[in-house]
Amino acid sequence: MRLAEEYDDAQEQGEVAKLGDNLPSVGAVNANKPATAADLGLRRDKIHEARKLRDALWVR
Template identity: 60%
Template sequence: MRLAEEYDAAQDRGEVSKGRDGPGAGVSQGNAKATASDLGLARKDIHEARQLRDAEKAEPGLIKRSLDG
């Protein structure tokens, strides 16, 4: 869940590319924004982290109960 929070915040700050930016987008002063791959992250992992975060937000304690069960 922390991965999702930090990655989304970095996108909001313009530090990493958003998937919809397209090729060459985000070029600022000659430097393109980092991508998930550049950071050693798989887009699938970010997606799964977002799903966990959203599920926990919708139903607090869900993940702990799942792990305990």
């Protein structure tokens, strides 16, 4: 659960990539891009599992 919270917070702050960040920017040359899950040594499926667990516990 903490993984989900920390990763989501980092996405909101622009510290790690979110959906669509890998799309090319018009006019941007060598733009600084946020780190990806792979850059951090994290697997996206593990982040997804952590989010599912967090969300299931919030429902209760």
